[in-house]
Amino acid sequence: MNIYITLFISFLWIGAFSFGGGYAALPLIKEQTVTIHHWLSMKEFTNLITISQMTPGPIAINSATFVGQKVAGFGGALACTLGCIVPSLILVTILAKIYFKYRNLDVMKKIFQVLRPIVLAMILGSGLLIFSGYAKNVLLVILTIVCLLLARKTKLNLIWIMLIGGIVNIVFHCI
Template sequence: MSIIKLFLTFFKIGAFTFGGGYAMIPLIQVEVVDKNKWLDDEEFLDTIAIAQSSPGAIAVNSAIFIGYKLRGIIGALACLLGVVLPSFIIILIISMFLFKYRNNKIVSKIFLGVRPAVVALIISAVYKLTKTSKIKKNALIISIITLFLVVFANISPVIVILIGGLGAILYYRVLGTRC
């Protein structure tokens, strides 16, 4: 694949996905795994895990990781620019032209209409990742407990990630196996 193809693929992802990084995951998966076969399902899931664990937006981190894996630093830059430029251009246009119409009822209703679609895209991403992750019963229980700790007990996701990482280290040390 060429650098231009990488750029255009991620530009399309950035241009046609609203709602931020998590809403982009299904489109990234379709383009990178299903259409272009650059990664398989397991590699994609690992990419999402790494991207989510790293500081920054998950879509940007994913793009950089995928680009680097496929074509090195130039690939990482191409994918980064591709995924970021559409948002930059759209925000620039919005700030230049639509800011003065922000109180317009039609514009407000358009943004209200986009919100449910974004929620659906995020739920779709969670479903697809869960389906391809081959989660075992214990991991599913840990995921549900983690969800409740973050959402209902208001525990910081950072704390939960650190505890999860330490717990995994201890677990695998006790079992004497490697990850």
Template sequence: MIYLELFWAFVQIGLFSIGGGYAAMPLIQQQVVDVHPWLTMTQFADVMAIAEMTPGPVAINSATFVGIQVGGLPGALVATAGCVLPACVIVLTLAWVYYRFRGLTLVQGILAALRPAVVAMIASAGLSLLILAVYGQRTLPADLTAIDWVAAAIFLTALVVLRKWKVNPLYIMGGSAAAGVLLYLVCG
């Protein structure tokens, strides 16, 4: 029963991918390339590239893609549902605990120490993205001057506009994409 297999494979992916996006990739590969013969390695690489180019979480994107390839639209729905289910149960449980106990002094102390840690994690993710944007790879290159100046210019402009005028981030993102097309066509 292919739908059941799809569902179960993506339940496992959803359950064991903690920390989002890129942490999920090896897990997805294991399930859809190694355990099940659903995608070839080349197809998998394509899916990951497309998942990065389209909105939405990598895990959901790959669930949809694999689901369609294996079982059409119903396959996509089943795989996506499987992917979301574990998170749903665990997150709702934690949410219930949070709202039930957040008034307690001890819990407030714990949360007060968690908030700076969360900011640190967002900062780290933002920095990784910046490196990817201006160097075209996930880690800093040996030659730090090998900067993509177009991307750097877009980043700086976007940051200044955001800090100064508090523009809606959605407009900034749309503007950056448009600027990318224009500038790379002209400069590239």
């Protein structure tokens, strides 16, 4: 079988069955790349995890790109990356079609009434977890509150507010 098809199918499998984020995909990536196809040694797989964590982006996609590049160059990187994201693209497309088709039904409205507070609580919980890590640094707490107030009370673009907050943080840490 063509190497590009093999790479695509291997990472399509990973993308389809790795629920729970990139770290949940690592055992599947190891199985495909080290155990089944022998594209990587265990040492190379360990290096793959390190490199994938250091580079921006999701670890599963970074891993797919790295493996594809190593095995078959740019075409391999493209095949692995596409294989990794196609299952999510299909799922999101199907969910979007269902949502747009049935969004005005009372059942869907009730489902979203239940989901909104749950999602809000999850986002708030993540924010509080992040915030609690910085709570020891009073300057960051004050800066966060000021940025939130600026976002809420002014018509400043959020990107400018984040940029100003970042610059103020850098200035205070350099003094």
